[in-house]
Amino acid sequence: MADRSGYQQMTALGRSRLKGKLTLLCDAKTDGSFLVHHFLSFFLKAKCKVCFVALVQSFSHYNIVGQKLGVSLTTAWERGQLVFLEALKTSLDIFFQTPAGPHPLQFLREASARNLQPLYAFVQEALKPEDGGEATWRHPVLLVDDLSVLLSLGVRAVAVLDFIHYCRATVCTELKGNLVALVHDSGDAADEENDLLVSGLSHQSHLILRAEGLATGFCKDVHGQLKVLWRRPSQAAAQRDRSLTYQYKIQDKTVSFFAKGLSPAVL
Amino acid sequence: MAAAATCGAGAGSPGSVAAAVDRSSATSFQRKGPRAGGADGGGPRLVSIAGTRPSVRNGQLLVSTGLPALDQLLGGGLAVGTVLLIEEDKYNIYSPLLFKYFLAEGIVSGHTLLVASAREHPAGILQELPAPLLDDSYEKEFDEDGCNHKTPDSSMKMKIAWRYQLLPKMEAGPVSSSRFGHYYDTSKKIPQELLRTAKWHGFFLPERISPPLTVEPCHLTHGYMKLLEFIKKIVSEEGVDGSHPQKKTKNILRIGIQSLGSPLWGDDACCAEACDDSHSLTKFLYVLRGLVRASLSACLVTVPAHLIQNKAITARVTSLSDTVVGLESFVGSERETNPLYKDYHGLIHIRQIPRLNNLICDESDVKDLAFKLKRKLFTIERLHLPPDLSDTVSRESKQDVAVPAPRPGRGCSGLAEGEKHLDF
Numbered sequence: 304m305a306d307r308s309g310y311q312q313m314t315a316l317g318r319s320r321l322k323g324k325l326t327l328l329c330d331a332k333t334d335g336s337f338l339v340h341h342f343l344s345f346f347l348k349a350k351c352k353v354c355f356v357a358l359v360q361s362f363s364h365y366n367i368v369g370q371k372l373g374v375s376l377t378t379a380w381e382r383g384q385l386v387f388l389e390a391l392k393t394s395l396d397i398f399f400q401t402p403a404g405p406h407p408l409q410f411l412r413e414a415s416a417r418n419l420q421p422l423y424a425f426v427q428e429a430l431k432p433e434d435g436g437e438a439t440w441r442h443p444v445l446l447v448d449d450l451s452v453l454l455s456l457g458v459r460a461v462a463v464l465d466f467i468h469y470c471r472a473t474v475c476t477e478l479k480g481n482l483v484a485l486v487h488d489s490g491d492a493a494d495e496e497n498d499l500l501v502s503g504l505s506h507q508s509h510l511i512l513r514a515e516g517l518a519t520g521f522c523k524d525v526h527g528q529l530k531v532l533w534r535r536p537s538q539a540a541a542q543r544d545r546s547l548t549y550q551y552k553i554q555d556k557t558v559s560f561f562a563k564g565l566s567p568a569v570l
Numbered sequence: 571m572a573a574a575a576t577c578g579a580g581a582g583s584p585g586s587v588a589a590a591v592d593r594s595s596a597t598s599f600q601r602k603g604p605r606a607g608g609a610d611g612g613g614p615r616l617v618s619i620a621g622t623r624p625s626v627r628n629g630q631l632l633v634s635t636g637l638p639a640l641d642q643l644l645g646g647g648l649a650v651g652t653v654l655l656i657e658e659d660k661y662n663i664y665s666p667l668l669f670k671y672f673l674a675e676g677i678v679s680g681h682t683l684l685v686a687s688a689r690e691h692p693a694g695i696l697q698e699l700p701a702p703l704l705d706d707s708y709e710k711e712f713d714e715d716g717c718n719h720k721t722p723d724s725s726m727k728m729k730i731a732w733r734y735q736l737l738p739k740m741e742a743g744p745v746s747s748s749r750f751g752h753y754y755d756t757s758k759k760i761p762q763e764l765l766r767t768a769k770w771h772g773f774f775l776p777e778r779i780s781p782p783l784t785v786e787p788c789h790l791t792h793g794y795m796k797l798l799e800f801i802k803k804i805v806s807e808e809g810v811d812g813s814h815p816q817k818k819t820k821n822i823l824r825i826g827i828q829s830l831g832s833p834l835w836g837d838d839a840c841c842a843e844a845c846d847d848s849h850s851l852t853k854f855l856y857v858l859r860g861l862v863r864a865s866l867s868a869c870l871v872t873v874p875a876h877l878i879q880n881k882a883i884t885a886r887v888t889s890l891s892d893t894v895v896g897l898e899s900f901v902g903s904e905r906e907t908n909p910l911y912k913d914y915h916g917l918i919h920i921r922q923i924p925r926l927n928n929l930i931c932d933e934s935d936v937k938d939l940a941f942k943l944k945r946k947l948f949t950i951e952r953l954h955l956p957p958d959l960s961d962t963v964s965r966e967s968k969q970d971v972a973v974p975a976p977r978p979g980r981g982c983s984g985l986a987e988g989e990k991h992l993d994f
Contacts, residue, residue, distance in 0.1 A: 337929050361863050367628075367927040391860040398788060398857050399802060411853070414789035455852035455886040457789070487889060494882035521937055553930050 322442060323475045325467075327508035328485040329501065333527045335485060335514040337553050339448045340365070342483050344372040347379050351480075352440035354429040356422070356447045358390040371556045384440055386429035416458045419466040427473055430480065443480035445470055450504075451487040451497055460499040467504065488513075509534055517550075524568035525550050529560070619820050619866075621679025622650065623750050628928050633681070633822055633868050636671030638751040639950040643920055643939070644893060645932030647750070648870075650822060651863050652892035652924055653855070657875035658829070659899040659916060664941070665872045667948060668897075669826055671754055672870045674699040676768075676824040678752050683770035684804050684825045686797055688834035692772030695828075696765060700754035703946075755946045771804050773797055775835065793836045794854040801825060801861055811865035823867035830854070831873045831887075840877040851883060855890040892924035897941075910955055914940035918950055 328338045343365065346353050357365065366376040379385035390408060397406050407425035410416030430443040453463050467484065474480045488501050505511055511532040517525060533545040549560040561567070622631050625646050632647030635654065641647045648654050658665040673696065676683045685692035778796050788795070805811050810823045831839050831851050839851050855871075862869050875896070878884050888894050899916035900906045918939045925931040938953040 334925060336925060340929065364927050368929060371929070391863050394857060394860050395802070395864065399799070411857075412788050415849075451886075452856070452890070455849065455890060456856060457849040457853060489885050494885055497882070521933075521935075523935060555928070555930060558929070 322481065323479045324481055324509040325471055325475060325504075325507055326481065326483045326510045326512065327504050328483065329488050329505075329511060329513040330485070331488040331490050331513065331515045333514055333516040335487075335512075336360075336448070337558055338512055338514060339446065339483075339485050340368045340372060341558070343376075343446060344369050344374045346444045346446070346481070347374045347376075347384065350384070350441050352384055352386075352430060352443045353379070354386045354388075354426055354443065354445050356388045356390070356426070356445070358447070358452050359449060361391055362387060362389045388425065410453075410458050411456060414457065416456075416462060418462050419453075419458060423466055423469050423473075426470055430474060430478060432478065443474060443478050445474045445480070445482045447482075447484040449485035449487065450500065451485075454494075454496050454500065460496040460503070463500055464503045467507070471507065514551075524552060525566045526553050527551060528563070619822055621675070621681055621750065622822060623647070625649070627932060628926075630926055633824070634675050634679070634751040635668070635870070636673075636675035636752070636754065637668065637948060637950070638753070639948075640668075640895070640918075641751055643934050643950065644895075644923060648868050648893065649924065649926055650866055650868050652926065653859055653862055653869045653871060654893045654895065655887065655891035656870065656872045657894065657896035657921075658872050659897040659901075660876055660903075661899070661901055662829075662874070663901060664897050664899055664916060664943070664948075666828070667756065667943070668895075669828055669870065669872055670695070670699050671948070672824065673826050674702065674754055674760060675752060676822075677760065677764060677770075678702050679822075680767075681822040681824050682808055682810075683768065684773070684801065684823060685770060685828075686773035686775075686800075686826065687828040688775035688793065688832065689829060691774045692770070696768070696770065697759065699760040699765075700756045701758035701760050702764075703753040703755050753947060756943070756948070757946055771800075773800050779836075788853070789850075790853055791836045791850045794850055797827070798854065798857055798861070801858070805861060805865045805867065810867055820866060823865065825862070825867055825869040827869070827871045829874055830871050831875075831878060839883055840874060840879065843879040848880065848883065852886045852890060855887060859890060859892075888922060891922070892926070893920075894922040895919070896921050911940070913942065914951075914953070915942045916940065917953070 326342075328335055328342075330336075330338075343353065343355060347369075355365075362376065369376050376385060376387070380387055388407060393406075394408055394411055396402075397408050398411055402409065402412075405421045405424065407422045409421045410419060426445055430445065432438065432443075450463055450467075454460060467482070471482055474482050484504070486501050486504060487497065489497060492498060511530075511534065513530040513532070515528050515530070517528060527550070529549045529551050531547045531549070535544070548563060550563050550566060551558050551560050552566065559567075619631075622633050623646070624630065625632050627645070631650040632641075633650055634641050635644070635648050644654075656665050656668055673683055673685060677696075677699065683696075685695055687695060773796075775793050775796075778800070779793060790798070805823065806813055808821070808823055810821065829835075831837055833840055837850055839848065858869065858871075861867075871891070873887060875884050875887070878887075896919040897916060898919065900908075900911055900914070901916075905911050918941045920934065920937075920939070923931045923933055936952045939950055940953040941948065941950045
């Protein structure tokens with residue numbers, strides 16, 4: 304069915320052919336957070352160990368949406384499957400008092416953070432393989448929501464790119480896991496640092512999901528357009544990258560995808 | 571998180587999971603009730619707080635912004651735990667009104683106020699608040715203004731254009747219950763006895779600031795740092811962050827910050843394009859977001875967005891706030907004398923609405939909204955173009971109106987400029 308195939312494509316991403324890959328979620332003039340919720344619930348259902356760096360929303364927000372999508376974050380957190388960094392809450396601790404030791408959000412106290420090394424150390428610690436024989440969870444996943452806000456907090460784009468590079472080396476190459484990150488793309492050249500970040504990440508990623516608004520403006524039945532682009536960053540660009548475009552409508556508990564122009568409201 | 575959760579959902583922080591895990595069933599068929607405060611996980615039903623109501627969509631706790639028409643556009647009201655950013659109009663004529671409506675609504679509902687300003691003393695701002703319209707004088711106000719309108723009586727049925735009767739009316743009439751959303755009379759001041767019952771904390775920057783001897787630890791502008799510390803102090807004093815669980819009555823803290831980002835706060839975002847502390851404003855908003863999310867408070871911030879030189883900062887400020895409303899007044903622009911806009915005082919743009927605890931949000935279908943300050947009331951209406959009844963078709967006026975708002979909002983996603991597309 305035309306409206307199901309897009310979602311099935313998205314669910315196929317967690318299968319083995321996309322292990323050890325960086326997926327970039329990009330939104331331009333619309334809200335792409337539904338993609339973050341989808342990937343979070345998807346990887347938790349697939350019994351992967353997830354480290355979620357949530358920089359813009361609180362735990363209960365993701366929890367409530369996750370319950371609509373069929374996962375309970377509190378249960379996953381208790382079992383040790385989910386490591387959650389709720390930056391909005393922990394930023395208050397570090398902002399108003401001097402921290403005792405290294406803190407993942409240490410860059411908040413600096414004028415222009417050189418690097419995100421404490422944050423990388425946090426991720427490394429969270430996703431390190433368990434000692435002992437049996438691995439309870441499948442390959443680890445790092446999920447970041449979102450990277451553009453780091454630029455607002457004084458971190459340079461180069462430092463964010465370095466952080467992603469280090470995480471990719473650990474999570475994707477060494478641990479054979481996945482890395483999924485959301486960035487905002489403003490489109491116009493107003494924010495140069497953000498454009499630098501987006502183009503730097505686009506070149507490194509294997510899969511780019513770009514949610515955009517419709518070119519014709521606001522529509523009640525079609526909320527936007529999703530462009531899916533498969534890339535091979537390490538190989539030469541002789542083979543053409545595969546790309547697909549779907550239009551979507553977000554509903555209360557799901558997102559329905561359909562081919563361009565074939566919205567159920569129109570047919 | 572301060573926002574209300576549905577009855578079956580878990581509590582906010584992972585620390586208080588014990589009570590939440592018992593109620594782990596999460597079907598949406600459960601009856602949603604207002605639950606205030608995520609910090610405490612106990613009790614399926616808390617006493618409802620005056621001046622708040624749960625959202626229809628997801629049980630989120632909402633407070634009124636003071637303008638029932640704006641509440642309707644924002645999906646019922648301002649969610650507790652979020653920040654509403656108002657982009658000031660060019661000469662700062664109408665945004666102080668919205669600021670005052672917000673504070674007045676807080677006083678009428680009995681909420682605690684925190685007023686921060688670098689320009690006026692908070693006590694002075696509170697003296698200038700508009701008086702609330704009482705229930706019995708609602709009908710009189712609407713009738714007086716209704717006579718000037720050509721809107722048909724609701725009892726009169728349209729004979730020719732009967733399809734238009736089915737269209738929803740944008741303008742909200744006075745609410746039947748006096749608990750949520752009130753109307754205010756801008757020509758009268760708030761009565762003194764009402765002001766005396768109000769509980770408020772003021773932050774006037776020139777009083778609080780001292781010459782900085784050392785560099786701030788987090789490299790924020792001195793004024794911003796002081797304001798954040800003050801807000802944190804008041805939040806924990808008032809117990810809105812759940813730090814006094816033995817307090818039976820809960821209350822909302824309304825935070826109003828005026829003209830954030832202006833040079834009066836010590837920030838040079840409005841003065842130079844490549845400013846020294848270009849991250850001061852955005853860091854402030856981030857920490858404010860953290861403070862507000864973790865407590866039962868609602869915050870309204872007005873920012874002179876038209877003065878900020880670096881457009882990147884405007885974009886970042888928008889994405890760091892939850893709800894963003896922009897005001898554009900016609901004063902001083904060519905639209906003031908345009909006959910098409912003669913009924914209105916300006917345009918209002920809802921640039922962003924948050925998706926809290928949900929994949930979707932209650933976006934209004936109407937994107938062209940205009941406001942006008944009637945004799946006593948501030949109304950927001952759908953922008954109607956009057957029919958062109960002149961003998962000769964005036965091409966200039968048609969094209970002028972056809973140009974949409976220059977900045978497409980995040981929701982409405984206009985990628986193209988209007989003029990390039992309309993070439994017929």
